[in-house]
Amino acid sequence: MPDRDDNLRAVLRFAADRTLLRLARWLRLMGADVFCDPSLSAADTLHALAEGRAMLTRDKHLRTAAYTLYVERHLFRDQLLEVLSRFPFDPRPNAFTRCALCNNSPRPMVRRAGAD
Secondary structure, three states, rough: OOOOHHHHHHOOEEEEEEHHHHHHHHHHHHOOOEEOOOOOOOOHHHHHHHHOOOEEEEEEHOOOOOEEEEEOOOHHHHHHHHHHOOOOOOOOOOOOOOOOOOOOOOOOOOOOOOOO
16 A cells, blocks of 8 residues: 555646746645746746656747646636646645645644643
């Protein structure tokens, strides 16, 4: 039986451009590793591809680039369905394992002595 560490290693990895910030947040909540920066440059894109990430974009100039999913839908719920149809994964094992804002895995909080 696979453990939680195996599930975390099998997480999908994406890079999203500034046109898909809301989609990136929702994918993070579903457990996907999403690099997203409003100022994503061409160098960042190449770095993300070198890390094995699939590029998500609504930029028509990039729609034919390798390892890129051009997201056609406008509403984020439809965008989620579009991404999940191309990159199917089960979000249940990894849901809520990443911060929606910074993409880091949350650290467990340590209770201090004398704290209520």
